[in-house]
Amino acid sequence: METSTAIHSHDPHDPHGHGDHAEHHDLGFWRTYVFSVDHKVIGIQYAITGLLFLFLGFCLMMMMRWQLAYDGKPLPFFGPLLARFVKNGGMDAGGVPGVMTPDFYNSLGAMHGTIMVFLGIVPIAFGAFGNYLVPLQIGAPDMAFPRLNMASYHAYWVGGVLMLSSFFCPTGPPKSGWTSYSPLADLMDKQAGLIFNGQTIWILAMVILISSSLLGSVNIITTVIQLRAPGLTWMRMPFFTWTQLITAFLLLLAFPPLEAGSFMQLMDRVFGTSFFLPHGEVFNNQLVNVSGGGSPLLWQHLFWFLAHPEVYVLILPALGIVAEVITNNTRRPMWGYKAGIYAVMGIGFLSFVVWAHHMYLTGMGRVVSTFFQTTTILISVPSVIILTCLLLSLWGGSIRFTVPMLFATAFLPEFGIGGLTGIPLAFTSTDLFLHDTYYVIAHFHYIVAPGTIFAIFAGIYYWYPKASGRMMNQFWGKVHFWLSLICINMIFMPMFLQGMAGMHRRGFDGGKTYTLSAPALHWNVTIAHAAWGLGLVQFIFIFNFFWSMKFGRKVGANPWNATTLEWSAPSPPPHGNFVGPIAAYRGPYEYSVPGHPVDFVPQADPQGPRTDAGALGH
Amino acid sequence: MEMEIPYTVSARPDTGLYNAKIGIWLFLASEVMLFGGLFSGYVFLRMGAQPGYWPHGMLNVPIGTLNTCILISSSVTAVLAWASLKMRQFTQYQMWMAATIVLGVLFLIIKLCYEWPEDFKRCGVYIKQEALAKYEPYLGNQYLYSKGLPPRVEITGELENEDALTNPNTREYDLHVDATYADPTNPANDRPSFFQRPVSDKVVKINKADVDFASKFYPSHNTFFGCYFLIASLHALHVFGGLIVFSYFLITGSKLYRKNPEHLCNRVEVAGLFWHFVDLVWIFVFPLFYLL
Numbered sequence: 001m002e003t004s005t006a007i008h009s010h011d012p013h014d015p016h017g018h019g020d021h022a023e024h025h026d027l028g029f030w031r032t033y034v035f036s037v038d039h040k041v042i043g044i045q046y047a048i049t050g051l052l053f054l055f056l057g058f059c060l061m062m063m064m065r066w067q068l069a070y071d072g073k074p075l076p077f078f079g080p081l082l083a084r085f086v087k088n089g090g091m092d093a094g095g096v097p098g099v100m101t102p103d104f105y106n107s108l109g110a111m112h113g114t115i116m117v118f119l120g121i122v123p124i125a126f127g128a129f130g131n132y133l134v135p136l137q138i139g140a141p142d143m144a145f146p147r148l149n150m151a152s153y154h155a156y157w158v159g160g161v162l163m164l165s166s167f168f169c170p171t172g173p174p175k176s177g178w179t180s181y182s183p184l185a186d187l188m189d190k191q192a193g194l195i196f197n198g199q200t201i202w203i204l205a206m207v208i209l210i211s212s213s214l215l216g217s218v219n220i221i222t223t224v225i226q227l228r229a230p231g232l233t234w235m236r237m238p239f240f241t242w243t244q245l246i247t248a249f250l251l252l253l254a255f256p257p258l259e260a261g262s263f264m265q266l267m268d269r270v271f272g273t274s275f276f277l278p279h280g281e282v283f284n285n286q287l288v289n290v291s292g293g294g295s296p297l298l299w300q301h302l303f304w305f306l307a308h309p310e311v312y313v314l315i316l317p318a319l320g321i322v323a324e325v326i327t328n329n330t331r332r333p334m335w336g337y338k339a340g341i342y343a344v345m346g347i348g349f350l351s352f353v354v355w356a357h358h359m360y361l362t363g364m365g366r367v368v369s370t371f372f373q374t375t376t377i378l379i380s381v382p383s384v385i386i387l388t389c390l391l392l393s394l395w396g397g398s399i400r401f402t403v404p405m406l407f408a409t410a411f412l413p414e415f416g417i418g419g420l421t422g423i424p425l426a427f428t429s430t431d432l433f434l435h436d437t438y439y440v441i442a443h444f445h446y447i448v449a450p451g452t453i454f455a456i457f458a459g460i461y462y463w464y465p466k467a468s469g470r471m472m473n474q475f476w477g478k479v480h481f482w483l484s485l486i487c488i489n490m491i492f493m494p495m496f497l498q499g500m501a502g503m504h505r506r507g508f509d510g511g512k513t514y515t516l517s518a519p520a521l522h523w524n525v526t527i528a529h530a531a532w533g534l535g536l537v538q539f540i541f542i543f544n545f546f547w548s549m550k551f552g553r554k555v556g557a558n559p560w561n562a563t564t565l566e567w568s569a570p571s572p573p574p575h576g577n578f579v580g581p582i583a584a585y586r587g588p589y590e591y592s593v594p595g596h597p598v599d600f601v602p603q604a605d606p607q608g609p610r611t612d613a614g615a616l617g618h
Numbered sequence: 619m620e621m622e623i624p625y626t627v628s629a630r631p632d633t634g635l636y637n638a639k640i641g642i643w644l645f646l647a648s649e650v651m652l653f654g655g656l657f658s659g660y661v662f663l664r665m666g667a668q669p670g671y672w673p674h675g676m677l678n679v680p681i682g683t684l685n686t687c688i689l690i691s692s693s694v695t696a697v698l699a700w701a702s703l704k705m706r707q708f709t710q711y712q713m714w715m716a717a718t719i720v721l722g723v724l725f726l727i728i729k730l731c732y733e734w735p736e737d738f739k740r741c742g743v744y745i746k747q748e749a750l751a752k753y754e755p756y757l758g759n760q761y762l763y764s765k766g767l768p769p770r771v772e773i774t775g776e777l778e779n780e781d782a783l784t785n786p787n788t789r790e791y792d793l794h795v796d797a798t799y800a801d802p803t804n805p806a807n808d809r810p811s812f813f814q815r816p817v818s819d820k821v822v823k824i825n826k827a828d829v830d831f832a833s834k835f836y837p838s839h840n841t842f843f844g845c846y847f848l849i850a851s852l853h854a855l856h857v858f859g860g861l862i863v864f865s866y867f868l869i870t871g872s873k874l875y876r877k878n879p880e881h882l883c884n885r886v887e888v889a890g891l892f893w894h895f896v897d898l899v900w901i902f903v904f905p906l907f908y909l910l
Contacts, residue, residue, distance in 0.1 A: 141621050144637040218644045226625050226637050252648045260655030263848060271837045273844035275659065291744070291831045293671055293841040298662050302655055576621040 035154075037146035038575055042153050043132030044467065047460075049157055050124035054453075055538070056164075057115035060108045062531055067100045068510035069528035074098030090172055105508035106175040107198070111163075113178025114202070117310065118209050119160045121448065124456055125317035126213070126251070127156065130220055130244045132467065136566035136573060137241045139229025139582040139604070144222040152215035159208035166201040174198040177506070179307070182276030182299040186268045187283045200269050203262045210259045217248035224248075229565065232584035235341075236603070236612065238564045239327075239334060239588070242341050243320030246348040247313050254309035254352065261302030268294075275299075297362055304355035312351045314448055315415075316344060318455030319386055322408045325458050326390055328562045329405035330397025331599050333589040336389035343382035343389075350379040360428045361435050369428050376426040383419055387412065402560075403477035407458035410485055411451060418446030421496065436506070439499025442492045450488045457481075457541070464545075465559045469571040470552030476544045483537040490530035494523035561600050564588050568604040587612035627881045642888045646895050653899050656852070660845045660906065670769040673742075673842050674910070675810030676835070681733050682908040685725050686900065689857075692721035693897045696864075696890045703883040708875055715868045715886075718893070722861045726854060737835040741783075742774045743791050744840075749828035756795060756822055758802025767808070773799050773824065776817050783832060791824045791832060810909065846907045853903060856896045863889045 027036075036042060066075050074080065075091070079098020083091040090104030091097065100108075135143055143149045166173040171192040176185035176199060189197040195204075224245045228237070264275035272290060276299045279292030327334045334340065356364060356372040391412055399405065421443045424430040434440060457480075464472050501520035503511040510524045511517045558567040569578050582604055590601040593609050601608045629636050664672050699714035745753055750771065754760065759769040775795035782788040798807040800818035807815060833839045837847040867886055874882045 140624075142623060144623060144625075145641060146623065148641075214645070214648050218641050218648075221644055222637055222640045225633060225640055226630050226635075227623070252644060253651050256648050256652035257655030257658075260652055260659065263656070263852065264659060264844075267837060267844060267848055273837045273848075274841055275663070275844055289831075291833070291838060291840045293667060294663060294844075295666055298659055301662070302659070305655070 035150060037142070037150050039131050039135050039143045039146065039149060040467070040573060040577075042149050043128050043130075045153050046123050046127035046131055046156070047129075049160070050120055050128055053115050053160060054120035054124065057112050057120050058535060058538075060112040060115070062535055063100070064105060064108050064112065065524075065528040065531045067105055067508060069524040071509045071512060072099060075100065086167070086172070100508075102508045103175055104172065106177070106506075107173040109506065110174045110177050110180075110202075111166075114163065114174075116448075117178065117314070118206070119156075119163065121314050121452055121456075122213065122251075122310075123156055125321075125452060126220075126244070126247055126313065127153070127216060129240075129317055129321065129456075129459055129463075130216070130247070133463065133566060134220055134241055134244050135223060135227065136466075136569060136577060137238045137564050138224060138227060138232055139565045139578065139584065140223060140227035141576045141578070143219050144226055145219050148215050149219050152212045152219065155208055155212035155215070159205045159212060162201060162208060163205035166198040166205075169196055169198050169201065171197050174202040179303055180265070180299075181303075182265065182268070182296045183278075183281055183283070185265060185299075186276050187281075187288065190269060194270055200266070203266045203269070206262050207259060207266075210255045210262070213251045213255060217251040220244055220248040221252070230583040232565070232603075235338065236584050236587050238320075239323040239337065239340060240317075240320035243316040243323075243344055246344050247316045250309040250313050250316075250348055250351060254306045254313075257302050258306035261299055264302075265299065297359070297364075300359050300362065301356070304358045305352075308355040308358065309351040311444070311447070312347055314452050316347065318411070318415075318452040319344070319390070321455045321459040321462070322390060322411050323393075324562075324564070325404045325408040325462050326393050327589040327591065328462075328560050329400045329402055329408070330393055331400070331591045332393065332397045333587070333591060334389065335392040335395070336385070337587075337589065340386050340389040343385040346382035347379060347386075350375060350382070354379055357426060357431075360431050373427055377423075380419065380423065380426075387416060387419070402461075403472070403474055403481060404458040404462035406478065406481045407454045407461065410481070411454045411458065414446055414450035414454065414489075418443060418448075418451055421446065433502075434499060436504060437499035438495040438503045438505055441505050442495035442499060445492050445495070449492065450485070454484075457484075460545075462560070463566075464548070464552075465555045466566060466569075466571050466573070468549055468552070469554060470548055471555050471559060472548040472552055473544050476540055480537060480540045480544065483540070484534060487530045487534035487537060491527050491534065494520075494527055498523055558602070561598075563590055563600050563602050565603050568602055586610055627878060627884060636884055638884060638888045639891075642891050646891065649895060653849070653852075653902075656845070656849050657902065657906070660849070663841045663845065667841070670771040671840070673772065673809075673840065675814075676774075676842065677846070677908045678733055678736065678814055679810075679812050679908050681728065682904055685728055685733075686904050688721050688725050688728070689897050689900050692718050692725070693894050695721065696893050700883065700886045700890050703875075703879065703886055706879060708872070711871075711886075712868060715864060715871075719861055719864050719868065722857055722864070726857055726861075729850070729854060739776060740774060740835045741777045741791075741793065741832065742772050742835065742839055743793060743824050743832040744772045744830040745824070746828055746830045747771075749825075752828060753822075753824070756799040756802060761803040770802070773822060775799065775822075777834075778821055782826075783834070789826055791826065791829065793822050793824060794818070795820055795822050842907075849899075849903055850907070853896065853899050856892075856899070860889065860893045860896055863892075 033041065063075060063078070074096055075082070075098045079091055083097040086104065090101050090107065091099070093099040093101040131143070131149065135141070169192060171189040174180065174185070176188055180199065180202060185199050188199050194200070224241060267273040268275050268277065274290045274292050274294040276296050277288065277290050277292055277294045278296065281288045281290065281292065323334055323340070353375045354372060356368060357376045360369055394409070421439070425434055425440065425443060461472055461477055464470070498511070498517060498520040501517040502514060503517035503520055504514060507513060511521050555571060557569065557571050560567070565582060565584060568582065583606070584603045585606055586601060586603055586609070588603060590603070590609070590611055592599045593601055593611055596609055623637070624630070625637050627636060633640070695714045695717040699711050699718060702710035702714055750757065750759065750769070753773065756773055757770040762769055773793060773795055775793045777783070778792040778794055779788060782791045794817050797815040797818045798809065799822065800820040801807055835843055837844045867882070867889065871882055
């Protein structure tokens, strides 16, 4: 019923027909589901693998929260179980099975960060959503380099599995934090063997993951430049595709310096060079026998040159998803579509010149600090422009509170909290106090967890019918949303208080050794329970996800009455995506065009008003 | 059933480019950032080095010059191979392509089979600050100071007692020093210079108690060699990768040529762009490490 208006004259096939099956079976199981070159299959592969890693990273964090809340007590049930599997006695501190050692806590912290950023969010936000949607949104039959696309997915999971294999090293996983700061990361666990030790495996896995994302970003950019359908000019491209394009540029240009840094750290660990080791370095009370002459700061510069643009790699696709969901559910064009695009470009550019605001405490000097304070404050301008555009898009819209819209509307204030609490961190005077406290943890988790992850959920609920031909259950979707919203804020809001009380982010005993933060320590228990609650709530989503695949309500090509090109393809789209020739005749968000009988005009509809909301200045 | 991806061979009218050409330029942009990161590391470490601790003239300049010429020639032959294909002269294409591969292989052979093994034979011994005066007859730091040059803190040459590096019981290094240290105040021995100083007959005995750090010219010898071997071996890997791609085009090219000559031509062009980039990286490596 909802679908009928979206089927076009050039799309005579029954959208429920699944005409692709015959083709797929011709290729056989392996080439259809494992070594597929179809961007949609690869996108789904990325999504499933990424969600698995995301949950794994979350499990590591739930264990850490136990340790912080109940220091010295054995982790119930899982603790003794893990004590058997984890090497080097990570889970039997003091001989009690199930009690976490400080070293193992450090490993969990390092692996949580690494998994969440490099194996969870980026592969979902960029790999999965980018792969699946960008070719569809620009009306292309596939990515420009399908085999390269396959290679980048397979490099990704190989890198991920290699990263996880560090759990089985004799000395356990890397312990130097997700930032792998030298000199610690240069010298840690070298006794375990040249290659098979946590930190070296971390480096090797990172090199593979970086190569994977380089291939992916080359592919996305080329696809957007070369394969746009006729009529799909730059200013008719959906906001989501714009954010993916800029994200791809960030990955393309920011990752290689970290690859360079990784090679240097690899040389330091394997060949005994001193890129990051100064003269006279002492480790474990022994003078390290190296030539010296290196600089630990060099690693920090190379690392943060990637890792700050990486923050925008995490957030830009989320902004894109939210923009799509909000325009669709407010039934009106995106407010300030062009301003938003220029702001995304501005963020992309500025994100390359803010990295050293992570390094105020290193004593870079006042001039350098001032420069980076200025650029950091500058980058808040385009961020606020985008958030304002999205917020004002709600104004006067007839809002439908569907499940994706719930997640998208929640994203706005949560992202706002994350962004505004970043401002005190941008100034050296306040950062000197807040640096490395739980305040920082709360700040960037507000951006990434109730920010990006909520946007990812919005995107999954929104495009699930496109990918599967079925709707996810809306009631359980709403339950999932409300419970997640409550839990996630109970996790991160108290961290601001703990951080301002001075609780250090890397203490393994829940801050007990810091008498300064004693009044804020009781929050650890609240946070732990909220975290486990959030973990439980996700099972609603997991169940809904798989149950709907089989039993969800069947839908046609365009269940949300949306306008962008992907909704003109059948659900799920066949191999080659579109049934007939596809072209764009207007801007991406032609909702509620005055005088038009229905409240949306698809981009691919050759009839109907030829308007570009952006150009007309709604 | 394969579907057709648009603009794999012909150019898209509004961009004027086929897909792979955009792809390779983007890839090269990321390569610029990769080597840019490495060269920035070089600048960072060199600027931060204490006076005298950044060595000069340690590499074999004539061999480096020869390799530079070889690599530049291979870029010329790569262009000629592409041009021959564009003019649909397949035999000429094969000839130029083969020449490119031969030159590339020659570059790697000179580097891996001659230049680096020669480096690995040599040894350097860093003298502790407080012992520098003791070795002044070999270092000539007074002379360097009067000329406004940075001091020498390291004595280089070839070890007579090889086991001194590993055996904790040996008390001293017996070093066949380079000519520079045999006659440190002779201006002809200042570094850097085009020809490497030969090893002199003089053997200097250096007490281990006076030594800060000693090793052969491996990457771990100092940050200069660390940077050099890292960047040069990454560059060599790129040369190797380019050679594999070129060999593939040479061996299997005729099949694609008969089917779609323009497609082969595009592939050679794209691989050629990569090759020129690799050449360009060497153009930076050569002066930064061999000459400066």
